[in-house]
Amino acid sequence: MSGEASGEDGATQRLCAPGEIPDGGSRGFTLRAADGREVRVFAVRRGDVVRAYVNRCPHRGTPLDWRPHEFLDPDGRHILCATHGAVFRIEDGVCIAGPCTFEQLTPLPLERRGDELFASADPEE
Numbered sequence: 498m499s500g501e502a503s504g505e506d507g508a509t510q511r512l513c514a515p516g517e518i519p520d521g522g523s524r525g526f527t528l529r530a531a532d533g534r535e536v537r538v539f540a541v542r543r544g545d546v547v548r549a550y551v552n553r554c555p556h557r558g559t560p561l562d563w564r565p566h567e568f569l570d571p572d573g574r575h576i577l578c579a580t581h582g583a584v585f586r587i588e589d590g591v592c593i594a595g596p597c598t599f600e601q602l603t604p605l606p607l608e609r610r611g612d613e614l615f616a617s618a619d620p621e622e
């Protein structure tokens with residue numbers, strides 16, 4: 498299943514080092530919000546660029562991955578929802594095809610500290 502991100506100060510947690518995400522691939526993580534909720538997120542890496550989103554489809558609210566850590570379509574060019582096939586742009590999470598066209602995944606801002614990436618554990622607040 499998704500990797501567990503290690504806790505930090507409650508608001509911001511270590512997500513991973515970029516090298517923990519395969520280049521051209523994706524990986525899921527679970528953050529722990531301040532109130533104890535688990536927040537499932539995922540990240541996509543292309544070289545030095547990493548984008549991350551909450552793992553929830555805007556169509557029905559289900560997780561997007563079709564297998565653990567698998568969030569991309571077969572050619573790795575778009576994010577693909579496993580439930581009804583919505584297709585999202587990697588760069589901004591906007592849906593470009595499927596039942597929630599023009600809706601957007603919730604972005605997870607990342608902060609780079611040295612060689613590691615950190616993220617807010619409450620990305621929707």
Ligand code: FES
Nearest residue numbers: 554556578581583
């Ligand atoms: S739940 Fe993602 S396309 Fe329907």
